[in-house]
Amino acid sequence: MSRYRGPRVKVLRKFIERANRSQTTTGNGQILPGFSTKVPRKQVGPGQHGAMLLRKKRSDYGQRLLEKQKLRYNYGITEKQLVQYVKVALRSKEATGFALLQQLEMxxxxxxxxxxxxxxxxxxxxxxxxxxxxxxxxxxxxxxxxxxxxxxxxxxxxxxxxxxxxxxxxxxxxxxxxxxxxxxxxxxxxxxxxFAARSSVLLNINELLVVEFYSRKL
CATH class of the missing domain: 3.10.290.10 (RNA-binding S4 domain)
Structure with missing residues (x-):
């Protein structure tokens, strides 16, 4: 999967969580601080049925996929690159999730x-x-x-x-x-x-879900 070069607000709205919005954004309201400085005017998902999609509960796999995509979009990396970072993190002596974020932050x-x-x-x-x-x-x-x-x-x-x-x-x-x-x-x-500390990561992300997503594939 290549890097995304389309409308950015449309992407930001994908990651809006109605029930957990306070944990979705950073302090200034940005959803993906590395991806875009914009804040969506409409706090619903993209498309005609965006509001309805927010009311649906995601499956465990869907939540892991969402966190993985959030990481990809924020740091602007391809799927192939992210897989390589995960492989290196799995070999690290640090916690796998932290080792993954540290590579991206550096x-x-x-x-x-x-x-x-x-x-x-x-x-x-x-x-x-x-x-x-x-x-x-x-x-x-x-x-x-x-x-x-x-x-x-x-x-x-x-x-x-x-x-x-x-x-x-x-x-x-x-x-x-x-x-x-x-x-x-x-x-x-x-x-x-x-080296970057966990507290230096501006993105609100559950890196453990990203590791779980790939642990079933690698």
Whole structure:
């Protein structure tokens, strides 16, 4: 399955839970913070029968599938990529669900997004693909690059840095939950202090259901 490039609000409405809406969104009402900054005006599912679909109780398989899709859309990864991340997580000494999320959080496109250098992960991926991002002073054009503690991240030119600052009210602002990231205003570089913690994940996700979904397949 390839990456989704269609209407985003339509996708966001897929993940609205009428009975559990408070746990569906982040603090600012975003359902998939990495996928889109938009908040659906209609709090019902997509399509003519969206409201009716919300009233139907999902099966256990349906709930696991929903969480898996939520992860895919938020981080903008393909099914093949997600399967590979799950395989690596299964071999990890950490809890499988946490190891899976940590890999996704340490991707370069996610790091750029969490630094506030791009409004969404797809936007961050575009910056990387076009060669505007450098890691440790070298240009990196691979969005899936796994960042490591101690590495520095920044723009190749000041033009895009200035745009990022303007979009953030004049300076680079990192979410308080991103304790593994630090930004230096003097050098205009971000430093990765360590591996991402579970509390740094902005997406409301039950990663255990994702692991259960693949444990029956792998």
């Amino acid at each position: 991707r370069l496109d996610t790091i750029i997004f969490n630094f506030g250098l791009a409004p969404t992960i797809p936007s961050a991926r575009q910056l990387i693909n076009h060669g505007h991002i450098r890691v440790n002073g070298k240009k990196v054009t691979i969005p899936s690059y796994q960042c490591q503690p101690g590495e520095n991240v920044g723009f190749l030119t000041d033009k895009f840095l200035q745009t990022a600052k303007e979009n953030n009210g004049g300076s680079i602002k990192i979410n308080n939950s991103q304790t593994h990231l630090s930004w230096d205003e003097q050098t205009n570089k971000g430093t990765i202090l360590g």
